[in-house]
Amino acid sequence: MKIAITAQDNELHSAVDPRFGRARWFIVIDIDTGDFVPVSNAKNLDTGQGAGIQAGRHAAELGVKAVVTGNVGPKAFRILKAAGIDVHIGAKGTVEEATCQFKAGVLGLAKQANVEGHWA
Amino acid sequence: MKQLVVISGKGGTGKTSIVACFAALSQNRVLADCDVDAADLHLVMDARVRHRELFRSGKKASIVSEKCVDCGECERLCRLGAVIRNGDAKGKDSDSLHIDPIVCEGCGVCYHFCPADAIAFGETVSGEWFVSETRCGPMVHARLGIAQGNSGKLVSVVRSQARGLALKHGLDLIIIDGPPGIGCPVIASVTGTDLVLVVTEPTLSGVHDLERVRQLASHFRTRTVACINKCDLNPKMTAHIEEHCEETGMEVVGRIRYDKSVTLAQIAKTSVVEYSDSPISLEIRQMWEHIGAP
């Protein structure tokens, strides 16, 4: 199963970016094999409104089943839900640690957005 | 990393003068001037531009006159009335179509539906942003192009750059000079910050605008505090604002008197706290110590 973890840089030891829509990187990890591919989300960083929507579409195009991040806003949540992608929030530390947190099932499965939309 | 934004609702209450003081009083900070259509902070921060980049935002349509068959479909479809007959403008051939770039919001409807494929539709440059060095650390600021829209997006760019600088240099505070009003660029300045400081003044207009800006800030659930500038202009009104703040759970963190040294410091291209040791400097210092590292 492939998941996407939001990150500030493109390595497994990079810090998790708590923001979804405006994360610089998505680290796409196959949690069965441990293979990973960093995918830039940079074009969404400077979007005015709607970064979460575009990032949600981006995640859907990557074919991931779940997104692991810090927080999720209302627009991104609606898109991810429509795409059938689970949103796991509250991830902390590095991408590697967040992968473990995800596997251990300690991250919250978002039932709704946990932050207001933010444009920066 | 913490982000402090200074806003006011009403313009001209002293946001930028106060931000300049905070810049001088703090350490390890990045400054972000988000009043992108009337930026002034650089004037008192002795900003030396080190990096500049064009701001590309949205798209705009334009008519390729060689291909245009003058059917008027674009004119009919444009909800904003951006398509005009050149005859309306001075010195142009009458009756040919043209798109007013100031009115066009870049929806692309004319481009998609033009039967002659005569409309060009592309990204436009609508401003510029800068990273400057100041005596108080790095500063990101911008200049929206003349008669351009999309100020909210430019604010997002400024904040994203400021955040990048803070991460890169290990700085733990971003001080944001916000725009007046409560609209798009203000929302873009306030979202995701840790503390909102509203600078108001003891006038009925100030009170009115304070309440609207408080409602906006409460929408983002960010801790919001207030500062009453020129508090001695109308002591009764100041007392009224204090009551209102207490009722709405907004702490008043500063009361600053009217003082000509604010203007004099501006003319001397510096902040009030650096310019003089007058009582107003003390009041601003106390406010900064009070809010501390937000």
Place this chain on the structure above:
Amino acid sequence: MFAERRNGSLRIAVASGKGGTGKTAVATNLAATLSSEGYRVVYADCDVEEPNGHIFLKPTIRSVERVGTPVPDVDLSRCNGCGKCGDICEFSAIVCMNGKVITFPELCHGCDGCILVCPENAIRETQREIGCIERGRRDGIEFIHGVLRVGEAMSAPLIRAVKQKLSDEDVAVIDAPPGTSCPVIETVRDTDFVLLVTEPTPFGLSDLRLAVEMVRALNLKLGVIINRCDIGNSGVRDYCAEQDIPLLLEIPDDREIARAYSRGQMAVEVAPSLKVAFAGLWERIVTRISSRNDE
């Protein structure tokens, strides 16, 4: 000269790059002065984010009208999930995910693109409320203002709606928002004259330059008022002279006027001599408009 304009009416926008320079004070005092001279005046507050003119004019509000902006309403029973609506939308206001259409009305610019492109005619236009327009009267002055809903990002459609309410009065005094970007442009477009209010400080000068560039880009006539003219330095005056910009009025810093302002009183109410100054301002504006028309 009046005869050749919209049934004789003149539209004067009062703007400034910098906020808090006294736009509303100038606009309300000018409206009050003209009204007392017998003109049929409308005061229109287009600073819809923070409208303040009512504080000084104290109109009796007679009508409140909600203002909306067009947004799509998707009939999901007719939608075939083709996604063309999402492809045409430049603002992420309508998105198709896995054949399901989702709309974000707050991002919609009301261009009708999705409605036009939908092959199943499954989208119709509905309205999303962004604010309201209140209208009233005070003495001889018609009062109109727009009030943007708090949290709303789009002010331009509301400003357009306020301006559509203007009719055939002799003079419309239009109070603009601060700055130089879209809401200001929407306000000053199609006016006959733009009064730029500034103060003689470095911030005032810097923002005045931007405002002048904006007004010139729109090809409109302009003049400058320096408020609190005895604070600060000579930068603004020097700039106006160098750029050949008419300086139409200078208002001294006056603690009494400032106090009256803080209580919501107009300067002409506490210092009736100022009526002469505002009447003189009006004459200079009219001269400017007519002389340039003859060029």
